[in-house]
Amino acid sequence: MSKKKKxxxxxxxxxxxxFLLAGEVVEEIVAIVxxxxxxxxxxxxQYEALVQMLRAQYxxxxxEEKYKKMKSEILDSMITELLLIQLAKExxxxxxxxxxxxxxxxxxxxxxxxxxxxxxxxxxxxxxxDQFLKQMEETLLRQxxxxxxxxxxxxxxxxETVGYFxxxxxxxxxxxEYKLRAISIESENKSNEEIEAxxxxxxxxxxxxxxFVALAGLYAEGPLKDSQGDLGSIKxxxxxKSLEQAVGQLKKGEMTPWIKVKNGxxxxxxxxxxxxxxxxxxxxxxxxxxxxxxxxxxxxxxxFLKKIRQESYVKIxxxxxxxx
Numbered sequence: 001m002s003k004k005k006k007x008x009x010x011x012x013x014x015x016x017x018x019f020l021l022a023g024e025v026v027e028e029i030v031a032i033v034x035x036x037x038x039x040x041x042x043x044x045x046q047y048e049a050l051v052q053m054l055r056a057q058y059x060x061x062x063x064e065e066k067y068k069k070m071k072s073e074i075l076d077s078m079i080t081e082l083l084l085i086q087l088a089k090e091x092x093x094x095x096x097x098x099x100x101x102x103x104x105x106x107x108x109x110x111x112x113x114x115x116x117x118x119x120x121x122x123x124x125x126x127x128x129x130d131q132f133l134k135q136m137e138e139t140l141l142r143q144x145x146x147x148x149x150x151x152x153x154x155x156x157x158x159x160e161t162v163g164y165f166x167x168x169x170x171x172x173x174x175x176x177e178y179k180l181r182a183i184s185i186e187s188e189n190k191s192n193e194e195i196e197a198x199x200x201x202x203x204x205x206x207x208x209x210x211x212f213v214a215l216a217g218l219y220a221e222g223p224l225k226d227s228q229g230d231l232g233s234i235k236x237x238x239x240x241k242s243l244e245q246a247v248g249q250l251k252k253g254e255m256t257p258w259i260k261v262k263n264g265x266x267x268x269x270x271x272x273x274x275x276x277x278x279x280x281x282x283x284x285x286x287x288x289x290x291x292x293x294x295x296x297x298x299x300x301x302x303x304f305l306k307k308i309r310q311e312s313y314v315k316i317x318x319x320x321x322x323x324x
Contacts, residue, residue: 031075032315033082038075043321046078047071071324075316081142083308088141091148095140102136150300154293161288165281171291172284175236178247179272181212181229186221187264199258199265206255212269221264231268236276243268 028040054066103118112118119129165172185198202219206212216229224231239247243266246256250270258265 028318028321030316030318030321031079032313032317033079034086034312034314036082036086038078038082040318040321043075043078047074047322050074075319075321079314079316080305080309081138083305083312083314084142084145085138086312087149087308088145091145093141093144093148095137095144098140098144099133099137102140103133146301146304150304151297154296154300156289156292156296160292161285162281164288164292165284169278172279172287174274174277174279176248176276177233177235177274178239178270179233180231180247181216181269181271182224182231183212183216183220183229183267184222184224184261185219185265195265202267203258212255233272 029037030040030043031038050070051067054063054070058066103115107113107115107118110118110121112121122129122132183202185195185202187195190198198219202215205215213228216224220229236244236248240261242259243256243261246259247268247270250256250268250273252270252273254270256268258267
């Protein structure tokens, strides 16, 4: 670190201590990162945003696991993000054109005609437009640094992709795929007698040769009614275990017996079946290139982040600001 940077950091620490001694603290400093600081309010804002995101995506034990990991990593992540922003500024990176393009895409995707429409949409979600722009710009700046310092130099050659394909062929095996049609009976608000009578009525009509598609359109309940029971193509492993076991024994055109499911009963017919197969190298090549690139990127990024952390002044004053 240059003498100038050290002086600025020292001055910042002294300035903070003066406030402490004077009893006039207006904001706690959680960490010092070169010439910048991370405050308690910044930490709390990031924490609350991440908790909200996790709650929207996970529940139960999975949420607790993700929350525990987030809580242990949040401060280090904020330090890393700040270091990347500092480096972007040192390199005079400019992402104004990317910000403008991203804004236009957001407006287009959300059918918004103007910036004012976007402002109103953000306000309706409790978000400030200027803060939204700042976060977007910082995200793009961090991406620009990672591209210029890490990704730009990565090359994936043919020998690597061929080698990966030979060593990881299990990753490129397509599972069996079923095209299914179904007739479902919901059990809600029905007695057992009503359900059994409905099942018998449908089974008798199928036995008599009536068209399964027509019967699916007539009898299917819930979401399946509009599609005449069409479930589309489903890969092995995507069905509930009891359904998959029954479907796996069918030949094209055959039906399962009535199967009890969570909300009632279902009858499945196998329309088509594709056997499991190994993709050719050409079919898998693009995916392999992405996998190899990702592996190299992750390794180089970890090394790069470790390097800029070592070369910077980082002082954590409160590792657990919210006493969680």
